[in-house]
Amino acid sequence: RGPGYGLFLTPSEAVLALSKANSTQSEAATDETPSVSAVLRMRLVGANPTPELSGETVLPGKVNYFTGNDPTKWRTNVPTYGKARYENVYPGIDLVYYGNQRQLEYDFVVAPGQDPASITMAFEGAERLELDASGDLVLHTEGGVVRQRKPIIYQEVGGQRHDIAGDYLLKPDDHVGFQVAAYDVTK
Numbered sequence: 001r002g003p004g005y006g007l008f009l010t011p012s013e014a015v016l017a018l019s020k021a022n023s024t025q026s027e028a029a030t031d032e033t034p035s036v037s038a039v040l041r042m043r044l045v046g047a048n049p050t051p052e053l054s055g056e057t058v059l060p061g062k063v064n065y066f067t068g069n070d071p072t073k074w075r076t077n078v079p080t081y082g083k084a085r086y087e088n089v090y091p092g093i094d095l096v097y098y099g100n101q102r103q104l105e106y107d108f109v110v111a112p113g114q115d116p117a118s119i120t121m122a123f124e125g126a127e128r129l130e131l132d133a134s135g136d137l138v139l140h141t142e143g144g145v146v147r148q149r150k151p152i153i154y155q156e157v158g159g160q161r162h163d164i165a166g167d168y169l170l171k172p173d174d175h176v177g178f179q180v181a182a183y184d185v186t187k
Helices: none
Strands: 005-009 013-020 035-044 052-065 075-090 093-100 103-110 121-124 126-131 137-141 144-148 153-157 160-164 166-171 175-180
Touching: 013 144, 035 137, 035 144, 121 126, 126 166
Parallel strands: none
Antiparallel strands: 005 013, 013 035, 035 121, 052 075, 075 093, 093 103, 121 175, 126 137, 137 144, 153 160, 166 175
16 A cells, blocks of 8 residues: 555556545544545556466564454464565566555566567556656546656666666557667576
8 A cells, every 4th residue: 555546466467546535534534445536457468367476575564354253264464575576477577566665666577588578568447548758657547647657677787787778668559568778688
């Protein structure tokens, strides 16, 4: 969860529920959950339908789920994680979700010899997609605008980070991919 959104990760998609506060009361003055103003779904086109999912960066807190009256269905001391990894969403390409200073981010990690051009994202719930002058992907939804910042593309070689030029690429059928400048594909 973050300010104004909730993220739900499923094996096949990421679901972003955009929220707005109850218009008659402030959020601080009520125990009600803010109402959902729009739902945006991101799925990977042609991706592995059953990627291996794992948590990374164990966080100090534990969560307990006491649902219903049957203690056998309760879940206690559930670990929490700072990152969620989807392994091999495409051959040799992992997808990692994480929070960064109260913002949602995700990385595609491309193994040597694999092609980032195979990554194709589809967005359900966006009425219109566009790239703005700064290279951000702007998704217009019923509940407002969702902005995905221009991608930061880099390659680590010998412990050094080397920036690689690249941008989002709008594809047919409102799909989105990446265009990436030349880099050492063996690393």
